[in-house]
Amino acid sequence: MTALDLFLLVVAGFFTGLIGFVTGMASIVSYPALLAAGLPPVTANVTNTVAMVAVGVGATANSGRELVGRGKTLVVWSVLSAIGGVIGAVALLVAPAGAFEVIVPFLVALASLALLVQPVVRRHIGELNAPWVVPLGVFLIAIYGGYFGAGAGVIYLSMMMLVSSETVWSASVLKSFLLGIANLVAAVGFAIFGPVHWAAAVALGLGAFVGGWCGPPTVKVIPPNALRVGVGIGGLGLALYLLP
Numbered sequence: 001m002t003a004l005d006l007f008l009l010v011v012a013g014f015f016t017g018l019i020g021f022v023t024g025m026a027s028i029v030s031y032p033a034l035l036a037a038g039l040p041p042v043t044a045n046v047t048n049t050v051a052m053v054a055v056g057v058g059a060t061a062n063s064g065r066e067l068v069g070r071g072k073t074l075v076v077w078s079v080l081s082a083i084g085g086v087i088g089a090v091a092l093l094v095a096p097a098g099a100f101e102v103i104v105p106f107l108v109a110l111a112s113l114a115l116l117v118q119p120v121v122r123r124h125i126g127e128l129n130a131p132w133v134v135p136l137g138v139f140l141i142a143i144y145g146g147y148f149g150a151g152a153g154v155i156y157l158s159m160m161m162l163v164s165s166e167t168v169w170s171a172s173v174l175k176s177f178l179l180g181i182a183n184l185v186a187a188v189g190f191a192i193f194g195p196v197h198w199a200a201a202v203a204l205g206l207g208a209f210v211g212g213w214c215g216p217p218t219v220k221v222i223p224p225n226a227l228r229v230g231v232g233i234g235g236l237g238l239a240l241y242l243l244p
Helices: 003-023 027-036 041-061 071-094 104-116 118-125 133-147 152-163 168-193 198-220 224-242
Strands: none
Touching: 003 027, 003 041, 003 152, 003 168, 003 198, 003 224, 027 041, 027 198, 027 224, 041 071, 041 168, 041 198, 071 133, 071 168, 104 118, 104 152, 104 224, 118 152, 133 152, 133 168, 152 168, 152 224, 168 198, 168 224
């Protein structure tokens, strides 16, 4: 990998971090960038997961006040994210290549559609009174994030907006923090057992940290409905891109 490739990965990392926080679609930039740099798909996937830890670190460093006061709930969700990330990482390392990717576009499309119709759904059913739904969703999305991750942020935002009273802003902060934990524990496993390309991971991660840091102030100036619709439409585009 040349110095130019690494520089371009730093640039791609910045937009990955920014887009990842704002829309939840970080991998739409980072994963193709790694493939374009010459990495094979599995290596690109595990390298991407390692680098995406930086998005959560950067975003949380610049929006951590939103997490203050959540106490035991945040601890429980963090533990579930960590366990889910481990399971996802193990699945990636032991499952046949492409075993899960077939259904990924449909998961992302469903979440995107749910996000687009969220106001209508909430108007008719209100806030779902089922306290187990969010922890279960956090756990399952963390598994997906540890395994593949493309569109995980869209799925997370959709889940939180449909079944909780979180705003787009608070859901975005929680998304980055909890998916960051899932990525972190998965990255530890990949660092030990996976084919991580470390130069690419560092280059992408440096840019992603700065982009993640810039994400929170960017989201604050975007009207919530415009952000929700934009993420939903972007998610449908990502679903089409991910079709085999």
